[in-house]
Amino acid sequence: MEHRKLGRTGLDVSVICLGTMTWGEQNTEADGHAQMDYAVSRGVNFFDTAELYAVPTRKDTYGRTEEIIGTWFAARKKRDDIILATKVAGPGIGWIRGGNARIDRQNIMQAVEGSLKRLQTDYIDLYQLHWPNRPTYHFGRHNVSFAGVDPKVEEANLLEVLQCLDELVKAGKIRHVGLSDDTAWGTMKYLQLADKHGLPRMASLQNEYSLLCRMFEPELHEIAVMEDVGLLAWSSLAAGAISGKYLDGALPDGTRRTLLPDGTHRANPVADEAIRAYIGVAKKFGLDVCQMALAFVRQRPFTTSVIIGATTMEQLKSNIDSADLTLSSDVLAAIEAVYARYTRPF
16 A cells, blocks of 8 residues: 655555545444454555534434544554544534534634544544635535635634644644645635744645546646645545446435435536546446546545545445556546546536
8 A cells, every 4th residue: 555645744644545424324333443444454544534424414423423433443442553634614514513613713622622532532633624614616516706705804714723723733632734625725825824823734635536526636736736735535436426326317225325315416417428438438448437536536646645435345445456556648548538528527
């Protein structure tokens, strides 16, 4: 298993990061423990979670994923072998801190204490801001407007956040910090403020990135490479869609889409066309399309680690096996040809 530097932290993280968000909803505690056991046996040393998990999110399972990781730590005594990442929720979810959750000092302090307790640990290696308070184009909201956003107010908030994170680093409760679902402006502003005031530097940026969603490239590629804020890619299988299992509106039993009452922005005829085209590339070169998709993300020059998630052990093993796959220039050229036709399928 290849390992890469996490920003400028000095930490070496596996290029495959074990995503955990289905544990406590689609997966049981026993499933989660088995997945962690297997991942570690394959050289994975990087786990990612969040206070709001399990997913799909609901009040009754809030924090359950962290609890499952905590019981594994308690049983296996492997805490110091794992680089653990979790996240504080941004605004918009009514059952987190009475509907007043946002990225600020008060919420971060409360969230950290809750996560530490559930995770049964004294420290978090990478503490991430799950999404910003200001508007964001993530989660399918591609037409978001920033009109009316006061940059001075936002900058004051970002400085408050960094000062809070600095307190937590000095207290030993977190080691390093990162962003999630943020933008070029937000990333650079955090870096500038950290440099100016001697505060913790954002080590990574966890954003969506896949064959079907490459918005990271034109906006954030240069920042990731030039500023050592590497991508931790989430949904690199487009929530499983790249496999083709949802084509033409199919909803196989037990899959995540069956748990989404409002549907998903990823489901549309253009996305189906793109998926069929990528499946065609994989078949042409004798590849598994999911492994091809994960290997593509891993080989990007701005990627630090690819976050995988699985509901079955078979899926987990296949996803981890993708770390041994290197795509040829011919495969990459075929992928780019599909991308030219389907640049933004959802």
